[in-house]
Amino acid sequence: MPPASSSPEPEDVRIPRDVLPSDGRFGSGPSKVPQRAVDALAAAAPTYLGTSHRRPGVRSVVGRIREGLASLFALPDGYEVLLGVGGSTLFWDAASFGLIERRSQHLVFGEFSSKFAKVTAAAPHLDAPEIIESAPGTHPLPHASDVDVYAFTHNETSTGVMMDIARPHDADGLVVVDATSGAGALRVDPHDFDVYYFAPQKAFASEGGLWLALCSPRAVERIERVGGSGRFAPASLSLPIALENSRLEQTYNTPALATLFLLAEQMEWMLRNGGLEWAASRSDRSSETVYAWAEAHRYATPFVAKPDERSHVTATIDFAEPVDAAAIARALRVNGVVDVEPYRKLGRNQLRIATFPAIEPEDLVALTRCIDYVIEALGWS
Ligand SMILES: *Cc1c(COP(=O)(O)O)cnc(C)c1O
Numbered sequence: 001m002p003p004a005s006s007s008p009e010p011e012d013v014r015i016p017r018d019v020l021p022s023d024g025r026f027g028s029g030p031s032k033v034p035q036r037a038v039d040a041l042a043a044a045a046p047t048y049l050g051t052s053h054r055r056p057g058v059r060s061v062v063g064r065i066r067e068g069l070a071s072l073f074a075l076p077d078g079y080e081v082l083l084g085v086g087g088s089t090l091f092w093d094a095a096s097f098g099l100i101e102r103r104s105q106h107l108v109f110g111e112f113s114s115k116f117a118k119v120t121a122a123a124p125h126l127d128a129p130e131i132i133e134s135a136p137g138t139h140p141l142p143h144a145s146d147v148d149v150y151a152f153t154h155n156e157t158s159t160g161v162m163m164d165i166a167r168p169h170d171a172d173g174l175v176v177v178d179a180t181s182g183a184g185a186l187r188v189d190p191h192d193f194d195v196y197y198f199a200p201q202k203a204f205a206s207e208g209g210l211w212l213a214l215c216s217p218r219a220v221e222r223i224e225r226v227g228g229s230g231r232f233a234p235a236s237l238s239l240p241i242a243l244e245n246s247r248l249e250q251t252y253n254t255p256a257l258a259t260l261f262l263l264a265e266q267m268e269w270m271l272r273n274g275g276l277e278w279a280a281s282r283s284d285r286s287s288e289t290v291y292a293w294a295e296a297h298r299y300a301t302p303f304v305a306k307p308d309e310r311s312h313v314t315a316t317i318d319f320a321e322p323v324d325a326a327a328i329a330r331a332l333r334v335n336g337v338v339d340v341e342p343y344r345k346l347g348r349n350q351l352r353i354a355t356f357p358a359i360e361p362e363d364l365v366a367l368t369r370c371i372d373y374v375i376e377a378l379g380w381s
Contacts, residue, residue, distance in 0.1 A: 007379035010331035015370050020335065021363035027339025028157050028314045028354045029181060030201045030208060037205065037265035041258055049257055059249040061260050066249065068267045069214065072276050075190050078217040083210060084242040085255050088180040088199045091211040092116045095149075096123045098226050098239035099176060099195065099219070103127040104149040109139045111158035111345055112178060116151055125231060136346060137304050137316075139163045144171040154182030157202070158343040160316030160352060161309050165192045174219055183212075184270065185283040185313045185357050194219040203279070203313060205358040206262035210255060266358065279357040283312045286355035286364045290315040293368040299323045299375065303350060315353045316342065323380050325349045331374040337367065 025032035041049075051057050066081040075081075084090070096119050106117035108131050120129045130147055134140035136159045142150055150173050155162045157180065165188050167175055174194035179186075183196065184203035190196070197213040200206035215223070220243065227233070227240035235241055236253065245252045270279045291310060294300040294317045303316040319325045329341045329351060342350035351371070355364060375381050 008377065010327040010374070010378065011334050013331040013335070013374055013377045015332075015335040015337075015373050019366065019369050019373055021337065021366035021370070022360060023363055024332075024336040024338055026337065026354050026359065026363075026367060028202070028343075028352055031203075031205060031354050031356050032358050033205050033207070033262060034266070034269075034358050037262050037269075040265055041261050044261065048261065051257075053250055053254055053257065058257055058260070061257075061264050062246075062249040062251075064264050065212075065260065065267065066246070068264065068271060069212065072184070072267060072271055073188070073190055073196070073214055074276075075214060078220075079190060080215050080220055080243070080246070082213045082215055082239070082242050082246045083255075084245075084251050085210060085253055086236070087208050087211055088112075088178060088197060089115070090237070091197050091213065092119045094211075094233075094237040094239055094242070095176065095195075096120050096126065097231065097233035097237050098223055099149060099174070100126055101148045101222070101226060103129060103147045104151050104176075105130040105132065105142060105145050105147040105173070106151045107140045107142055107153065107163070108133040109153070109159065109161055110136060110156035111343060112180070113151075113153040113156055116178060120151075137161060138306070139309060142168040142171070144168050145173075148173045150175050152177045154179040154186055154188065154196075155311050155313055157181040157314050158346060159303070160311040160314045161304055162186060162311040162313070163309065165189075165196075167192055174216075174222060176219075181313055184267070184276070185279055187276065187280050190214065190216070194222075200259060200263040200266075203283075203356045203358075204263050205266040205356065207256060207259040210251075210259050210263070270357065280312070282357045282361060283355050286359060286361045287312040287315050289361065289364040290317065290353055290355065290368065299380070300371075303348065313354065313356055315355055316348075317351050317353065319349050319351070323349075323375060324378075325351050327378060328371055328374050331378065332370060335370070337370055340367075 176195040181202040183198035194216040201208040
């Protein structure tokens with residue numbers, strides 16, 4: 001390393017304009033919201049924002065979302081789209097009351113997957129969950145067991161590991177997938193899940209605070225059966241109440257209308273351009289840009305060892321000495337390139353880069369150039 005005096009502070013690095021991306025948002029959630037959707041919201045605002053969510057204006061947006069998601073995910077007959085206020089975290093609580101009958105199995109491989117397991121472990125009305133865990137940067141495999149719910153995570157956002165969604169061999173429990181950061185960007189066959197739930201602030205380029213769940217007929221039947229079993233569930237966490245309201249194109253309590261609108265815009269943008277396959281191929285291309293750059297780099301390496309487990313929506317890249325990833329993130333931030341810091345609890349010398357469909361694939365090329373520019377400017381090349 002050259003003497004400190006010859007290198008500027010990260011905050012003093014100025015990246016030339018022609019090296020910078022067209023948009024500097026690379027956060028893994030909340031993630032980039034396209035300006036065109038914000039403009040459409042502003043245009044619709046005078047007759048939309050501040051109107052009743054029980055009236056046709058807002059209910060028609062909920063209807064567009066429910067129909068559009070059924071089409072985007074090619075949901076088979078009988079599948080239903082449920083939604084409610086509170087985000088994916090609330091859905092874990094709701095599932096512990098209304099989806100798990102007795103016992104769940106959890107694949108735990110990072111912060112988010114471990115949080116759902118903690119919810120079911122703490123629920124006094126459920127048996128202790130079966131937890132199958134693997135080290136950060138990998139994912140475990142499920143096995144058939146005496147459980148009635150298999151809890152998977154399509155993309156573990158904290159570590160940048162994705163897994164294929166498939167029903168465990170010889171298993172008849174419901175397959176319940178946390179797709180918060182994967183939905184709308186990773187391919188999935190609805191025959192392989194019973195519940196595929198997410199929130200709109202990741203690949204759907206909207207705001208937080210809402211949960212959505214694509215439910216198979218078996219999942220709907222489970223919700224109705226557990227709901228009718230006499231087990232207590234607080235009303236705001238009740239899945240039968242969410243089901244009833246979703247069928248009426250509304251939520252049980254007041255949702256954020258801007259969130260619904262931005263979600264509908266992003267979903268329809270995907271549908272207009274070719275649907276899930278098109279959206280997924282944008283994320284394929286963007287993530288490949290980042291991984292290929294890291295593979296060829298003197299200091300950077302993809303954190304996830306197995307190429308087919310490397311996330312196509314949240315790329316985690318480790319850096320070797322003397323490069324300090326936190327200093328890179330600080331230098332990028334003062335240049336308007338934000339939120340590439342790693343998941344804090346992972347504690348690695350790492351950057352985490354979102355490659356959601358809303359992010360321009362060319363901007364990932366620009367981002368890798370910016371990182372190289374900063375590494376050189378800080379005297380590490
Ligand atoms: C972001 C995220 C969550 C939490 O979502 P909230 O809407 O903030 O509750 C859960 N699981 C995964 C995989 C996530 O990426």
